[in-house]
Amino acid sequence: MxxxxxxxxxxxxxxxxxxxxxxxxxxxxxxxxxxxxxxxxxxxxxxxxxxxxxxxxxxxxxxxxxxxxxxxxxxxxxxxxxxxxxxxxxxxxxxxxxxxxxxxxxxxxxxxxxxxxxxxxxxxxxxxxxxxxxxxxxxxxxxxxxxxxxxxxxxxxxxxxxxxxxxxxxxxxxxIPALTQKPIIATAITALGMASLLHHMMPNSEFNLILTGIIAPLVGLYIARRSHHG
Incomplete structure (x- = not known):
């Protein structure tokens, strides 16, 4: 301690x-x-x-x-x-x-x-x-x-x-060192995928950052809660 x-x-x-x-x-x-x-x-x-x-x-x-x-x-x-x-x-x-x-x-x-x-x-x-x-x-x-x-x-x-x-x-x-935990891995992969997709669909739009910043942590939180209760 x-x-x-x-x-x-x-x-x-x-x-x-x-x-x-x-x-x-x-x-x-x-x-x-x-x-x-x-x-x-x-x-x-x-x-x-x-x-x-x-x-x-x-x-x-x-x-x-x-x-x-x-x-x-x-x-x-x-x-x-x-x-x-x-x-x-x-x-x-x-x-x-x-x-x-x-x-x-x-x-x-x-x-x-x-x-x-x-x-x-x-x-x-x-x-x-x-x-x-x-x-x-x-x-x-x-x-x-x-x-x-x-x-x-x-x-x-x-x-x-x-x-x-x-x-x-x-x-x-x-x-990178934190990418051993499933919730953080899920958040990072979701953010990467969404950022790439949204940039292709809406280049240089501030909404790309907004949507990615909301949805990616939600995915990570869902994985964390499911792991905790599972």
Whole structure:
């Protein structure tokens, strides 16, 4: 059994590589928001309140294309529906925490924290402290990087520096070791198949990301629940 101090240290060390990739992604968001003529503080406020890279980047792209506010809000809600599925899958992992603390942890649920939290749960059982440190690290990296990207603005070219690739490459590297569990394998295969099919049917449509982000986790959750009760 690890002490709290050891758990915090382990969580920080395991979160750091992905936090750096998240920071690179956050820089890209900050730069793009500035190019869309968002103010510094509106850019940062969105990171503080939303904390979702995919949602924020899609919203910026929709804003640039002239989309209406209701469309952007609906898109944000649909994209974040997968976090409800993540939360359901993480329920046992976070169960030992108090109700107030679970509300706080729920805000930190994301693709990245879910993967690390799930791997930890499979190895050592429920550990809300570990998940909280991981989520807090990712949140801090995202907000700080968003500020830096927005502050520097046009001084950074995300594509030239490869910042747009840092997150997906690191996330895939993190995901590969977890592909020993049936629910995660099912989610990954479903996401890959749906993304390929939808891109062929609707090239460059933001709805590809929305549909894939909703259906793929649903498949994984179904497999997990069936395995648990079977």
């Amino acid at each position: 690890l002490t709290n101090q050891q758990t915090v240290r382990t969580a920080l060390l395991e979160a750091l590589p992905l936090a750096l990739a998240i920071a690179a992604y956050g820089l890209s968001y900050g730069v793009l928001a500035t190019q869309a003529h968002w103010s510094l503080w509106s850019t940062i406020l969105m990171s503080l309140l939303v904390f979702s890279g995919s949602v924020q980047l899609v919203i910026v792209a929709m804003f640039i294309s002239g989309a209406a506010l209701p469309s952007m809000l609906i898109t944000a809600v649909l994209l974040n529906l997968r976090n409800l599925l993540y939360g359901a899958a993480l329920a046992d992992n976070l169960a030992p925490a108090s109700r107030k603390y679970r509300w706080l942890l729920a805000f930190g649920v994301s693709d990245e924290s879910f993967v690390l939290g799930n791997i930890r749960y499979q190895k050592y059982g429920a550990d809300p402290l570990y998940f909280g440190v991981v989520a807090g690290t990712f949140y801090s990296a995202w907000v700080v990087a968003s500020y830096i990207g927005a502050y520097l603005g046009d001084l950074i070219d995300p594509v030239r520096w490869g910042l747009d690739l840092a997150f997906p490459i690191t996330f895939v590297a993190l995901l």
